[in-house]
Amino acid sequence: MPTGVHIRDARRHLFDAAERILFRDGPNTLTSRAVAAEAGVAKGVLHRHFADFDAFLVDLVQERIARIDDQAAALREAAGTGTVAGNLTGALMDLFDPVAVAIVGLVVFRDELRVRLRQARPGRGIPVLAEAAAMIASYLDDECELGRIAVDTDADALALSLIGAGHLLFAEREGGPPDAGAVGKVVTAVIADVVQRRLL
Template sequence: MPTGVALRDVRQQLFDAAERVLLRDGAPGLTSRAVTAEAGVAKGVLHKHFEDFDAFLAELVQDRIARLEGQAAALRDSAGTGTVAGNLIGALMDLFDSVAVSIVGLVIFRDELRARLPRAQPAFGIPVLTDAVAMISAYLNEECELGRIAADADVDALALSLIGAGHMLFAGRDGVAPEPEEVGKVVNAVIADVTQRRLL
């Protein structure tokens, strides 16, 4: 039997540590040494579980993308309930928590990391953000089918606008999220035309 304290789910422990370092020190401060120190494990532990540091970071990003699947399902299930604007505001507030904004910054900061990430469809854009656009687009399609937004609405363009504007609202705030009212002003401005035309 090995000596010492057994580590619970080492990979998750390292991911959690990386997120804390990322929030505190930003992408430039995220090193393998900083992650293992934050996790309280020996330096060799990370390399025992991952090919190298960029492989670790790629899995960290993919873990964050995987979390979007649950958010996407919940958002689609909300179609037809509440208001379209309210559902979108909630989705953006959840989506752009401080960790997600930092993960996007990390992907932009490290060319080597972007090269390791599987390419989403479409193949342009920034991972996490392109996945978020797909999530919003799927929700808006559901609302189109329910007649709550105009049937001819360009949901892909709307989703791109919402995610781009959302990222701008949340980025650079040092972990202090905008108020829902501020997010609501942007959401309502983006979707106003397709909701008003439906009412005509």
């Protein structure tokens, strides 16, 4: 697209292009040149809206984190309904879509991006995964209060186990993502103790 052509929402247009690249090719191919080419715009368009490529990536990741915040609200609404394993399985299936998995890889391997994200959102852990673990922990706390899991459940530790296991299941790019049955099997195994002990 030639310079000077108006794009209604250039930021959204560039984010969508980046997500298509992440989905199709993974994080290793994501460059400012690739994003501009995918978006069909001159490379200068990206630099008119962002100080540099890492600033663009920070905003892209923060947008993904905002989606996790929305997912967290929906998951907490599900507390007390369905089964704990079913709710957690659905949450992991929604959380670890191919773009989210690629974004985690991007955060892990780009030191400057990780530093800037930590400045914007202080805390421990890998951005995106840390927010996902907090989402799961909050849900588990709610289920604990409702008596659907053991009263002494360490929600934070259990959430880390679920996020780690979920990420491992979804991280393999070959062959596509696991199905709900495979994810549910792992979730059921991870939470078996706290579900069984609530009955004692």
